Amino acid sequence: MTLGMRLRERRERFAKTQMDAARELGISNVQLSRYESDDRKPDPEMLARFAEYYRTTADYLLGRTEDSSPEPGPVAPSLDYAEFERFISDPAHGTFFKDYLNAPEERKEEMRRFWEFIREKERGRKPGDRQGE
Known part of the structure; x- marks a missing residue:
């Protein structure tokens, strides 16, 4: 199987269109x-x-292996799913994650990782601090 075939196979495995994948990768669909x-x-x-x-x-x-599983990398901080559920249940936050409860498990995992990223960025921020400082 060629590199191109493997790229297409992986894209289709994640049910992405060429337009969606290209946009998310920051390249043109062409x-x-x-x-x-x-x-x-x-x-x-x-x-x-x-x-x-x-x-x-x-x-x-590149076709050097048939094992498509990702390489083990650094262990990400474990997500506290109960804390995440409490966070999205708050009406002030819930609209941002409004599709979470009805999303497929893969999408839920993406949302939880995004929330973990936001939480980590905001750790230590004091009231009145500007976002990102």
Whole structure:
């Protein structure tokens, strides 16, 4: 299987259109189409972005292994799901995550990771501090 075929297979596995994947990767859909059709080869940085985005390894995308599972990386802080559920139940916050309760499990996990990112960025922030300071 070629690199382009593997890119397309991973995109379809995550039920992404070329337009959606290209936008989220920060490239044009024409560029993504060229990668998927093997008309162009991604540079090492782009290959790494594909691997991260499609939750796999560069070795899998390059055909060096048939194992598509991502490499073990640093352990992310464990999410306190109960705390997250309390957070989104607050009407002031819940609208941001309004689709959480009805979302598929994969989307829920993305939302929880995003919340963890926000929580980490805001840790130690005092009332009156500007956001991001």
